[in-house]
Every structure is written in C-alpha cells, then in structure tokens.
Amino acid sequence: MTDPTPTTDSDSDPAVRRLGDWDAVRLRSLAEQYDTPAYVIDLDRIRQNYRRLSAAFEAAFDDPTVMFAVKAHSGRAVIETLLDEGVPMECAAAGEVFRALRAGADPDEIQYTGVNPPDGDLDYVVGVWEDAPGMTFNVGAEDSVERLAERGFDGRLCLRVNPGIAAGHHEKVKTGAHPKFGIPYDSVPEVAERVREEYDMDLVGLHAHAGSGMLDEDMDAHAEYVAKMGELAREVGDLEFLDIGGGFGVPYRDDEDPLDIDAVAERTAEALGDLDATLKIEPGRYLLADAGCLLATVNTVKDTPETTVVGIDASMTTLIRPAMYDAYHGIRNLTNPDAPVEPLTVGGPVCESSDTFCRDRPLPRPDRGDVVAIGHTGAYGYAMASQFHSQPRPVEIALEGGEARVARRRETFDDLVRLEE
Numbered sequence: 001m002t003d004p005t006p007t008t009d010s011d012s013d014p015a016v017r018r019l020g021d022w023d024a025v026r027l028r029s030l031a032e033q034y035d036t037p038a039y040v041i042d043l044d045r046i047r048q049n050y051r052r053l054s055a056a057f058e059a060a061f062d063d064p065t066v067m068f069a070v071k072a073h074s075g076r077a078v079i080e081t082l083l084d085e086g087v088p089m090e091c092a093a094a095g096e097v098f099r100a101l102r103a104g105a106d107p108d109e110i111q112y113t114g115v116n117p118p119d120g121d122l123d124y125v126v127g128v129w130e131d132a133p134g135m136t137f138n139v140g141a142e143d144s145v146e147r148l149a150e151r152g153f154d155g156r157l158c159l160r161v162n163p164g165i166a167a168g169h170h171e172k173v174k175t176g177a178h179p180k181f182g183i184p185y186d187s188v189p190e191v192a193e194r195v196r197e198e199y200d201m202d203l204v205g206l207h208a209h210a211g212s213g214m215l216d217e218d219m220d221a222h223a224e225y226v227a228k229m230g231e232l233a234r235e236v237g238d239l240e241f242l243d244i245g246g247g248f249g250v251p252y253r254d255d256e257d258p259l260d261i262d263a264v265a266e267r268t269a270e271a272l273g274d275l276d277a278t279l280k281i282e283p284g285r286y287l288l289a290d291a292g293c294l295l296a297t298v299n300t301v302k303d304t305p306e307t308t309v310v311g312i313d314a315s316m317t318t319l320i321r322p323a324m325y326d327a328y329h330g331i332r333n334l335t336n337p338d339a340p341v342e343p344l345t346v347g348g349p350v351c352e353s354s355d356t357f358c359r360d361r362p363l364p365r366p367d368r369g370d371v372v373a374i375g376h377t378g379a380y381g382y383a384m385a386s387q388f389h390s391q392p393r394p395v396e397i398a399l400e401g402g403e404a405r406v407a408r409r410r411e412t413f414d415d416l417v418r419l420e421e
C-alpha cells in the first residue's frame with residue numbers, strides 16, 4: 001500500500017517520538033486493512049535513531065562501533081534495515097546468530113554473547129565460525145573458554161565482565177551486578193592472563209552491560225561504570241575493543257525527557273579516559289522503542305464500582321512489558337480522542353490479573369470498536385510475544401518510504417498446533 005501521509009508529524013523533535021506524534025488517520029487505516037492486534041514498526045525511524053546515536057558517538061570517539069542487540073527485535077526486516085546502515089549484530093543466542101545470517105549478515109559482522117550457552121548453541125556457532133572465522137565470541141565464564149577450546153575454537157575471544165555496578169528501569173533488567181552475568185571484575189586480569197597463556201585464542205576485547213533503560217538521572221552511575229571498565233581494560237592491556245553494552249533509554253512517558261545523547265557520548269568518553277582500544281556499544285531499545293506501536297480494538301466497556309474496564313484484543317501475550325516489569329506504555333484512542341476523560345483500566349483477553357495495560361489511568365472513554373494505539377513497542381514488544389493462552393501472535397506491519405507491508409503475517413489457530421506430533 002502506498003500512502004503519502006507521513007507516519008508522524010515531521011515538525012516534532014526528531015530526537016523524540018511521542019505516541020501523539022503518530023498520524024492517527026494512517027494508523028486507523030492500517031488497523032482497518034490488516035485487522036488488530038497489529039504491531040507497526042517504522043523502519044525509517046530506526047534509521048533515524050541509529051544515525052543520531054552513531055553521530056553522537058562518532059563525535060566523541062575515534063572509530064566507535066555501534067552494534068544492534070538483536071534480542072530487542074529479531075525480525076528480518078529490522079535486521080536487514082540495520083545491516084543496510086552498516087550495523088553489526090550482537091547476538092545473545094545461537095538462534096539470533098541464525099536469524100542474523102539468514103537476514104544477510106556476514107559472520108564477521110556478528111558478536112555472539114551466550115549467557116550460560118547450551119552445548120547445542122556452541123556447536124552451531126562454532127560450526128558457523130569454522131566456515132567463516134571472523135565472528136567474535138563473548139563469554140562470561142572461564143568454563144565457556146574451555147568448552148570453546150574443546151570444539152577446536154581458536155578465534156576472536158572477548159571476556160564478559162561483571163562490573164558490580166547496575167542500572168536500569170527495573171530490577172529484572174539490571175545485569176551489571178547480578179552474579180549470573182560475566183566474570184567477577186576482580187578475577188578478570190588473572191582469567192585474561194590464563195586465556196593468553198593456556199589457550200590458542202585471540203583475546204580481542206572486554207565486554208559488560210550494566211542494564212537496560214537508563215535515562216539522564218542514571219548518568220552518574222553510567223560514568224562510574226564506564227570509568228571502572230576503562231581501568232580494567234588498561235590493566236588487561238593489548239585489546240582491540242572495550243564493549244560497554246547497551247542500555248540507553250527512551251522516554252515512554254510524555255513528561256519524561258529524552259536522553260541528551262551527545263552529552264551521554266561525551267560523558268562516556270570523559271569517564272573512559274585514554275584507552276588504546278576502540279569503543280563498542282550495543283543498543284537495542286534506543287534504536288527501536290519509539291519506532292513501533294501496537295494497534296488494538298476495544299471489544300468491551302464495563303462500568304464497575306471501582307473503575308471502568310476496557311477490554312482490548314491485545315494482551316500480555318502480545319506485549320508483556322506491563323505485566324513483567326510494570327512498564328508504562330502510553331495508550332491513545334485513535335477513533336474517539338475527544339471523548340470525556342475518566343479513569344480506565346485497560347486489559348486483554350487473558351485470564352490473569354497481570355493482563356492489564358494500565359489501572360485507573362485518565363483516558364478518553366472509548367466505545368466498543370474504537371481503535372487504540374499503545375506506544376513504544378518497537379523494542380521488546382514482538383520479540384517477547386508468546387502464544388500463551390492460545391493467543392496467535394499478531395501481524396507485524398513494516399513502514400518504509402511511505403509504504404506499508406506485512407513484515408510477519410498474523411498467526412492462525414493452525415499455527416498454534418503446527419508443531420504437535
């Protein structure tokens with residue numbers, strides 16, 4: 001479908017896209033054409049976000065590398081778009097390596113960061129490396145080094161560090177001080193020495209990730225974290241890169257400010273100090289979150305003594321972030337924006353009280369059949385959708401250059417049982 005209407009108001013600050021900036025007429029026509037629930041992902045916005053972030057780090061560092069954390073969205077259209085921008089892929093599982101390769105990534109554009117990697121994952125990824133040895137392996141435990149050696153790996157190795165400093169929008173996404181992730185900070189120099197002495201591998205980098213979703217108020221913790229990583233990289237020495245992970249947040253609420261990304265890059269450079277290695281970052285959310293929204297239709301409006309309940313056809317299985325992290329996502333009535341505002345509790349068709357997108361939030365009271373948009377679903381939206389409660393996953397519509405197309409078709413009931421013997 002070709003539609004010359006811009007998706008968003010082009011006068012809005014390009015560093016921020018609010019839910020209110022999306023073109024309501026266009027979104028309603030997408031809902032009509034493709035039915036709901038439907039994810040929308042704007043590939044042009046992903047490019048804008050990448051270019052802004054990359055320009056900020058290019059200004060502050062010599063030759064930095066911005067990778068994409070594939071876990072935020074592993075769909076082919078997104079990976080292809082970022083590969084087209086020249087972005088390497090940070091893959092957290094063998095399945096992500098598979099998807100990146102299938103979307104056209106060269107193995108030397110892939111960094112594989114397995115957390116407690118299963119044998120099958122290591123077998124697959126080492127198999128890829130044997131055919132094309134440019135891939136970088138990032139490991140967070142010394143025994144992963146041994147397991148790679150057992151498989152004949154003698155390529156590019158990176159050590160994931162547990163920096164002991166965490167940041168993020170929720171406890172569940174703070175990784176920097178959780179013992180599951182990385183080699184304890186103080187042990188890294190001796191592990192690095194053993195790797196260099198005992199294994200025929202090329203130790204090319206150190207890596208860490210403090211957590212996901214930091215905003216300006218987390219900048220002191222970020223600077224402390226980066227300084228600590230810089231110190232360690234200087235101590236270990238002779239490295240090609242230091243990878244400080246992802247975690248750059250976006251404002252989900254209208255009253256939150258966006259990160260000043262130029263200031264973040266400058267502060268990062270200042271905190272790092274002189275380092276004879278290049279910087280890598282691996283954002284997911286920053287590139288994608290505001291490039292997506294989720295369209296849903298109101299099917300129930302019910303007055304109760306406590307609240308007005310609004311039932312929509314998307315659920316926690318479509319977008320799990322509110323249920324999992326109490327995450328805030330804006331909700332906008334695209335059909336009836338001027339209806340009287342009252343406190344609404346919006347939920348989906350799943351039989352769990354956690355299947356609730358908001359409680360008592362002041363919103364225009366909808367009518368049955370109204371279409372609503374849920375904001376900031378580009379990162380960790382479709383990627384975390386499931387078939388729980390026998391909910392087929394929704395269609396995903398990609399927008400690019402004024403055109404809309406199906407990036408991934410809607411699942412059917414047959415898809416729910418397709419794998420059963």
Ligand SMILES: Cc1ncc(COP(=O)(O)O)c(C=O)c1O
Nearest residue numbers: 069209212213246247283284285
């Ligand atoms: C190792 C690693 N790198 C990168 C990311 C991407 O984080 P974000 O989407 O917050 O940029 C994550 C997820 O938090 C991660 O675990």
Ligand SMILES: N[C@@H](CCCC[NH3+])C(=O)O
Nearest residue numbers: 071173212213321379380
């Ligand atoms: N899934 C999380 C982000 C962290 C993912 C990986 N470390 C979220 O939706 O906020």
